[in-house]
Amino acid sequence: MGNVERNHVIVLAVIEGAMSVTEAATRFKVSRRWIHTLLARYRTGGLGALDPQSRAPRSSPHATPPTLRTRVLELRTALQRDGLDAGAESIHDRLTREYPNPPSVSTIWRILKADGAVTPQPHKRPRSSWIRFESPAPNGCWQSDMTHWSLAGGVPVEIITWLDDHSRLVLHISAHTTVTVKVVTSTFLATAKLHGLPASTLTDNGMIFTTRFARGKGGPNHFEHVIAQHGIVQKNGHPGHPQTQGKIERFHQTLKRWLGARPPATTLIELTTQLAAFEHVYNHERAHRSLGRRTPAQAYAALPKTGPxxxxxxxxxxxxxxxxxxxxxxxxxxxxxxxxxxxxxxxxxxxxxxxxxxxxxxxxxxxxxxxxxxxxxxxxxxxxxxxxxxxxxxxxxx
Structure with a gap:
């Protein structure tokens, strides 16, 4: 006998069968208090009131206010429009600047899920399983690479970046018609003049960085001569394994999402202005999960710099x-x-x-x-x- 039918039988036995409450409690092995509760429900709402009642609280004093839920969704839309990460942690970073007690990251995620803004993906590899490699101090290693971009009308240009491996700080970013060995060397020296020399560099095996795969033709290039002169260790990733330079690769993905959310620049000067704006956002406003929700500028300034x-x-x-x-x-x-x-x-x-x-x-x-x-x-x-x-x-x- 199910609970609903049992409740009906108990009440009918007392009301119609003239069974006492004590007898009914003994017969159906329930407490007298429970029978009195069922009788009170019956007098108020009939047999329908004997069905199981919801255990949900009548009020939720700790529920997220509707205005705050709306703000979460607004920030999600704004971050996506600006080409920035729009996950729950990024939204939480922004809310901490607006509210003294913002909702937790998990609450923000549930709000996004309820609105259909995110889709759970349990098949994805958890971030906790990733093996991270990071220089122990600022200037311990600089990563560099160039990436392709287009001006308005499809005019191709190239962007070079120097990124601190420890803090993810963008040390230098600039656009050029073509990134050559001369550009690599000049941007490196200009960056070193501003931030000090690194202990090592990490790049891919492109000819602008190294001639190690040139089959001995011509010897080391100018960039290799310069960093060797300064006692800097040069490291290059294995061919066909871009994960070695994962930080600079992910940075360029973030950069392109941000640039793609804006009207394309018509000239190199205009693109340079956009890159400067993005550099400020990335270094000083955008907190990073891998940095304990600090900005790169905060992480770069937190420890003494190392060097060659x-x-x-x-x-x-x-x-x-x-x-x-x-x-x-x-x-x-x-x-x-x-x-x-x-x-x-x-x-x-x-x-x-x-x-x-x-x-x-x-x-x-x-x-x-x-x-x-x-x-x-x-x-x-x-x-x-x-x-x-x-x-x-x-x-x-x-």
């Missing part, structure tokens, strides 16, 4: 690329503060290599190979004068 090292005088020297300013000095962040290292006004405007090992520095002119300054850094001083160079011994009589 050279074996010189039986010591390992960190390498920096810099330009002597009009006051005849260069700057170095050391022991938590920015220091000004005296070089000399005669070297104003010249590119130099700064080698640092503990508190000792060497400053070299790459064009002449001359050591033009040495310093013993003093943690109590801002301006660091260079060591006096020992004069050559005077010529005496033969």
């Amino acid at each position: 090292t050279l074996e010189l005088l039986q010591r390992h020297w960190r390498v920096r690329h810099d330009t002597v300013d009009t006051a005849g000095a260069i700057t170095l962040r050391w022991a938590g503060k920015l220091r000004h290292l005296g070089i000399g006004r005669t070297h104003n405007g010249h590119h130099v290599l700064l080698l640092v090992a503990g508190a000792d520095t060497l400053v070299i002119r790459p064009d002449t190979g001359e050591i033009i300054a040495e310093h013993q850094l003093d943690p109590n001083r801002d301006y660091q004068p260079k060591k006096p160079q020992k004069p050559l011994p005077k010529e005496g009589p033969l």
